[in-house]
Amino acid sequence: MRSLPKGLADKVAAxxxxxxxxxxxxxxxALVHARYARHRASRIGAAREANxxxxxxxxxxxxALSELRAARRMGGGPGHIAIMAxxxxxxxxxxxxxxxSRSAxxxxxxxxEAVELRIVAAGARRDLGEIEASVVSLQIPELDPKQQEPWSARLFYAYADNLLAxxxxxESFTWFVHAAHADDDGDTDAPERLDELVAQLGGDVDAEELVAEATAAGPAAVVESAEIDDAEEDDQHLDETPAAVVDDEADIPAAEVSKDADDEAAQTDRAVKASDPRGDESQ
Known part of the structure; x- marks a missing residue:
């Protein structure tokens, strides 16, 4: 914000x-506030990122894609590639x-961040009809029910969903159970998916036995080696695609400020005046 006049910098920051x-x-x-900040400080990477x-x-x-591309050019680094993908x-x-996902x-x-990008890339392979490749691409060291990291629930859920596809x-049932156990914050609907699968599988499922076997075996051990080999061939075929990332904004129009920008600006200005970040209260 140092490149902005003091008053404007305080307003944009608020x-x-x-x-x-x-x-x-x-x-x-939140988008109203972010668009206003971007409108008043379009050369500031933080404003473009927030937008x-x-x-x-x-x-x-x-x-979102246009603004995050702009923020990345301004600040450099791998910021928010998973969201862009x-x-x-x-x-x-x-x-x-x-x-x-294959860029430098x-x-x-x-x-x-690396796990999130893996999840998105697996979904992209599934979109292309490469179902087994999407399964194999998620068989990474982090796919371990003994680990309980912030990203574990989403990774287990994505793996289960691709197995089901x-x-x-x-196998999908087992990993939905792992996802439900790891999901302390309710980020996924794993319990609901399990209810659907229980109805589908009927009395043929011993959930406790499946989970015990998967936990003891370690990551990705539920996949048969022959199926892995077939999927890896598909994965190698996909990797033949050039890894150049298209970063030309010609096909992505720059994000426009809301049509009612003036009204939004007036509205948010009143909010800023009511809670001046330089006073005792913060916005």
Whole structure:
């Protein structure tokens, strides 16, 4: 914000704080704040990033992708590649999502960000009809029911969902159980999916036995080696696609400020004046 005049910098910062606080509880209003900040500080990477993330929360895929691309050019690094790849999927371009997952920036990701990108890339392969490849691509060291990391529930759930798409129902049941056990925050609907599978499988399932076997065997041991070999061939075929990431914004129009920008600006200005970040209360 140092490149902005002091008064404008404080105002933009207040709107960014408001957007961050409202993103989970009122994403529509968060996007209003983020768009205003972006409108007043379009050359500030943090404003573009906030606009992109809030647009993503609201399902504004084109706007989110354009803003996050701009933020990445301004700040460098691998920021939010998983979200960008997910936007490409939502826009019906799974191949571009895969290209992003194989980019040099993607190789820099670690931990939860790397796992999230794996999940998105598996979904893109599934979009392309490469079901077994999507299963194999999630067989990573983090796919271990003995581990309980912040990303474990989503990874287990994605693996279970892809197993189900491959008609491997009993294995899918096991991993939905792992997902439900790891999901302390209710981020997935694993319990509901389990109810559906119990009805589908009837009395043929001993859930405790399946879970015990999977936990003792370790990550991905439920997959037969012959099936893995077949899927790896599909995976290698996919990897022949050039890894160049298309970063030309010619086909992605720049995100427009809301049509009622003036009204939104007036509304959010009143909010800022009521809670000046330089006073005793913060926005």
């Amino acid at each position: 709107h960014l704080v408001a957007a961050g606080k409202l993103m989970d509880t009122d994403p529509e209003q 992109g993330l809030c647009a993503y929360q609201m399902g504004e895929w084109t706007e 997910d936007c490409e999927r939502a826009l019906g371009r799974p191949q571009r999502a895969l290209e992003l 920036e993607a190789a820099e990701l670690v931990g939860g 491959a008609d491997r129902v009993q």
